[in-house]
Amino acid sequence: MNDSVKGTKPDVTLAGTSYGKSGVRILRVAKDGNVHYIKELEVSTKLTLDTEKDYISGDNSDIIATDSQKNIVYILAKKFGIKSPEDFSILLCNHFLSKYNHVMKVVIEIEEILWNRISYGEASSQMYHNHAFVHTPIYIRNTTVTWNRHEYFPTVISGIKNLRVLKTAQSSFVNFVDDEYRTLPDQKDRIFSTIIDCDWEYMKIPDIDYDKSWEVVKHCILKNFAGDLVCGTPSPSVQHTLYTAEKEALERVPAINTIEMTMPNKHYFAFDFSKFKGLEIESTNDGDTVFLPLDKPSGVIYGKLNRKPSKL
Numbered sequence: 319m320n321d322s323v324k325g326t327k328p329d330v331t332l333a334g335t336s337y338g339k340s341g342v343r344i345l346r347v348a349k350d351g352n353v354h355y356i357k358e359l360e361v362s363t364k365l366t367l368d369t370e371k372d373y374i375s376g377d378n379s380d381i382i383a384t385d386s387q388k389n390i391v392y393i394l395a396k397k398f399g400i401k402s403p404e405d406f407s408i409l410l411c412n413h414f415l416s417k418y419n420h421v422m423k424v425v426i427e428i429e430e431i432l433w434n435r436i437s438y439g440e441a442s443s444q445m446y447h448n449h450a451f452v453h454t455p456i457y458i459r460n461t462t463v464t465w466n467r468h469e470y471f472p473t474v475i476s477g478i479k480n481l482r483v484l485k486t487a488q489s490s491f492v493n494f495v496d497d498e499y500r501t502l503p504d505q506k507d508r509i510f511s512t513i514i515d516c517d518w519e520y521m522k523i524p525d526i527d528y529d530k531s532w533e534v535v536k537h538c539i540l541k542n543f544a545g546d547l548v549c550g551t552p553s554p555s556v557q558h559t560l561y562t563a564e565k566e567a568l569e570r571v572p573a574i575n576t577i578e579m580t581m582p583n584k585h586y587f588a589f590d591f592s593k594f595k596g597l598e599i600e601s602t603n604d605g606d607t608v609f610l611p612l613d614k615p616s617g618v619i620y621g622k623l624n625r626k627p628s629k630l
């Protein structure tokens with residue numbers, strides 16, 4: 319037999335462990351008289367213990383069952399409410415670390431399922447329903463909070479996922495490398511469409527208003543993509559638009575340390591009408607026109623911006 323498959327006992331070391339419950343779905347209703355407020359979350363918990371005996375020798379005596387972890391999510395939500403996904407994650411981390419001395423690390427991941435109050439009426443006299451909501455899955459709000467036992471405060475990462483946007487003006491892409499591989503002409507006026515995933519990490523400080531910060535980052539992304547409501551804002555490339563959005567987010571939310579974003583370039587190419595000889599259809603982007611959405615391939619543009627350490 320070949321040496322590499324002989325039945326010798328390998329010398330091994332357990333290089334990493336964690337265990338928990340994923341897909342813990344919860345809806346919490348808070349009632350202020352007839353006016354109800356809801357939060358729906360999908361939570362995942364992960365614990366790392368200070369022993370490995372559960373893995374190595376089958377001794378379960380230190381295991382906090384994943385079923386118990388799930389129960390803790392419901393009990394803390396009932397007792398303390400859900401202020402924001404980030405605050406609730408911090409609460410859960412804190413609970414696991416303070417209740418169980420042998421828990422060394424907690425990772426809580428949450429995705430929020432977004433509902434808006436049902437409303438009727440004109441914009442100026444909009445009326446909002448007391449207790450009926452409409453699902454608004456136009457993006458996903460997510461967070462990952464990691465707390466190591468010996469750290470004073472956890473690492474809080476917040477994110478927005480699947481934010482799909484499109485604009486029909488103020489996007490160009492010109493002056494890129496012109497060599498034997500290039501077929502793409504300069505595009506002075508193109509469709510710009512992308513599905514944004516963005517994550518940002520906060521400084522390790524308490525009392526951050528996570529809801530407000532999240533809204534500001536979302537606003538920075540949308541504003542740097544779309545610009546002024548009437549005139550828009552020019553985009554010379556996906557790269558530059560991504561950078562300006564991240565830069566404004568760091569300027570406007572001092573508690574954010576670092577921000578990263580992926581903007582796939584979902585291509586929409588002008589349909590080529592030039593082959594239809596007898597139809598006299600203009601084949602330019604001027605005036606009304608028709609585009610071909612291209613599913614694949616798409617460009618993938620990524621950028622991460624860190625705040626420079628202060629010189630103080």
Ligand SMILES: O=c1[nH]c(=O)c2[nH]c(=O)[nH]c2[nH]1
Pocket residue numbers: 491502554555556557583617
């Ligand atoms: O904004 C863009 N950036 C690129 O890097 C690129 N590459 C490409 O083919 N089209 C585009 N558009």
